[in-house]
Amino acid sequence: MVERYSRGRVAFVAFNYIFLTLMAAICLMPLIHVLAVSFSSSQAAAAGYVKLWPVQFTFRSYEFVSSKKEFLDSMLITLQRVGIGVSLNMLLTVLIAYPLSKETSAFRSRTVYAWIFVFTILFGGGLIPLYMMVKDTMILDSIWALVLPGAVPVFNVILMLNFFRGLPKDLEEAAYIDGAGHLTVLWKIYIPLSMASLATVTLFSTVGHWNAWFDGLIFMNSPADYPLQSYLQTVVIQQDLSMFSVKSMERYSEINDQTAKSAQIFLGALPILLLYPFLQRFFIKGIVLGSVKE
Amino acid sequence: MKIRWTRKIGSLRTLPLHLMILPGLALVLIYSYGPMIGIAMAFERYIPTRGIAGSEWIGWDNFRYLLDMPDSMDILRNTIIISFMKIVAGLFVPIIVALLLNEVRKESFKRGIQTMIYLPHFLSWIILGGVLIDILSPTNGFVNDILGWFGIEPIYFLGSNSWFRIVLVTSDVWKEFGFNTIVYLAALTGINPSLYEAAIMDGANRWKQAFHVTLPGMLPIIVLLAVLSLGNVLNAGFDQVFNLYSPQVYETGDIIDTFVYRVGLVETQYGVATAAGLFKSVVSCFFVIAAYVMAYRIANYRIF
Numbered sequence: 001m002v003e004r005y006s007r008g009r010v011a012f013v014a015f016n017y018i019f020l021t022l023m024a025a026i027c028l029m030p031l032i033h034v035l036a037v038s039f040s041s042s043q044a045a046a047a048g049y050v051k052l053w054p055v056q057f058t059f060r061s062y063e064f065v066s067s068k069k070e071f072l073d074s075m076l077i078t079l080q081r082v083g084i085g086v087s088l089n090m091l092l093t094v095l096i097a098y099p100l101s102k103e104t105s106a107f108r109s110r111t112v113y114a115w116i117f118v119f120t121i122l123f124g125g126g127l128i129p130l131y132m133m134v135k136d137t138m139i140l141d142s143i144w145a146l147v148l149p150g151a152v153p154v155f156n157v158i159l160m161l162n163f164f165r166g167l168p169k170d171l172e173e174a175a176y177i178d179g180a181g182h183l184t185v186l187w188k189i190y191i192p193l194s195m196a197s198l199a200t201v202t203l204f205s206t207v208g209h210w211n212a213w214f215d216g217l218i219f220m221n222s223p224a225d226y227p228l229q230s231y232l233q234t235v236v237i238q239q240d241l242s243m244f245s246v247k248s249m250e251r252y253s254e255i256n257d258q259t260a261k262s263a264q265i266f267l268g269a270l271p272i273l274l275l276y277p278f279l280q281r282f283f284i285k286g287i288v289l290g291s292v293k294e
Numbered sequence: 295m296k297i298r299w300t301r302k303i304g305s306l307r308t309l310p311l312h313l314m315i316l317p318g319l320a321l322v323l324i325y326s327y328g329p330m331i332g333i334a335m336a337f338e339r340y341i342p343t344r345g346i347a348g349s350e351w352i353g354w355d356n357f358r359y360l361l362d363m364p365d366s367m368d369i370l371r372n373t374i375i376i377s378f379m380k381i382v383a384g385l386f387v388p389i390i391v392a393l394l395l396n397e398v399r400k401e402s403f404k405r406g407i408q409t410m411i412y413l414p415h416f417l418s419w420i421i422l423g424g425v426l427i428d429i430l431s432p433t434n435g436f437v438n439d440i441l442g443w444f445g446i447e448p449i450y451f452l453g454s455n456s457w458f459r460i461v462l463v464t465s466d467v468w469k470e471f472g473f474n475t476i477v478y479l480a481a482l483t484g485i486n487p488s489l490y491e492a493a494i495m496d497g498a499n500r501w502k503q504a505f506h507v508t509l510p511g512m513l514p515i516i517v518l519l520a521v522l523s524l525g526n527v528l529n530a531g532f533d534q535v536f537n538l539y540s541p542q543v544y545e546t547g548d549i550i551d552t553f554v555y556r557v558g559l560v561e562t563q564y565g566v567a568t569a570a571g572l573f574k575s576v577v578s579c580f581f582v583i584a585a586y587v588m589a590y591r592i593a594n595y596r597i598f
Contacts, residue, residue: 024410030425048434092318099311120326126571129332149325182310211418236424
């Protein structure tokens, strides 16, 4: 390959590496900036000296945040929500995807069920009717309001059922002949063979519950029940300080607004930052399998 | 007699399948189909204490009220313009990045870049909104600092009607371009290597290979994703707009979803908000179905 060493090629490769590095930097820079502000002294942050490196390095904003009851409470609610919500999402995804992955000849009602679920992505009642429904089922102000309305993630169901359909049928038939029922087949054959896809769907569901904020804002009347992102929304975006207790207000005034906010923004993103690189190879495979079909 | 008997065995065999679906079905019926009853509110002067059955039926009045509002055309136009700009920008950037990443021979570099550009997709608009408000600040925001080096006056990006949509589109592309490259990269690895060999035999250089082999190879998936994204043309991004906008930029930034939120849950005009929401649901439904039908016709795409 002569062209590999041509001058144009070398220039292109150099440009390519620089350009891609720049794109990656643009993706990371804002987070680095937030991290830098959170570790800086309040004076330096207020004066606008902090760019990508902390100025007058300090842990004070983290000390402040870690002692703030509102922040810790909301974190606890989010953890609870992720625990309940993801288990429920996964259980329902698998339980719905398995029957729907059967051939219509083996499970005639499949088409009807599939349409009932798919129709919910095409048409919805809208925000106000949903709010009324949550109110009418008496789950307003409880963790169930955050978990039940989205308990069936239809897109994940479609991803899983497409994956299930690709599994070799021989294993299943052999199991039936040995006397296995549907639950055994699902548990002993489908699930062990679908770990990559299940990991993808679990990641999506976890990220979804971790990042959700709007339902917390509208279904919880008391800010004390807000999950983390709803709490952050009021503090960081609305800059509403009325939900601080008097005690933390006093300490808040000692600390610069910006450094405390940055610390909370960073902590709100941290679990995702830690979780996703490990699951990356799964979700790439999972997305490709679920979306590009031959 | 015999046929009946086997049918019974057949239904016994599928009974566990029905039972498996039951809990999910119940939840969907309550929280997805239940609210569809509430759509009746769009045709009522809804009063919460009287409920849906007890409120006064007013036919199309809520819709007429919406049409007569001075802002309603602005809101519809904003929704379509913002989401259309996002669709176009969001289509091109990932294709370019995927093509460039495909030229990288060093596997570790490629993986590293991918890990970094996927990241913003997984962060919420609360986190990114907080970051954007900070770095776009006109007083000491990062972006205005950089513009300052070139002697440009500070710009109030989030408070200016001429900049707000550009901020929305740019930040949306920033959040999603990495993640959207996944599918294009997958399409690239699916291109038959013998096509490249043939092109080289014919004397094609790298650029010609890219134009005559790579791009045509990607075309089906590009068309498919473009068609499918048209189904979402009324979803301009509630999370993003809600967390970045302010009354100053309602003129260019207010979209149907944020309008429904304000009118419904803030001003508690349930009937009017439901009517606006219903309009969006019906039109969206039409677009989504049209998109799926086109995707099936053009690319033989099925959701399952």
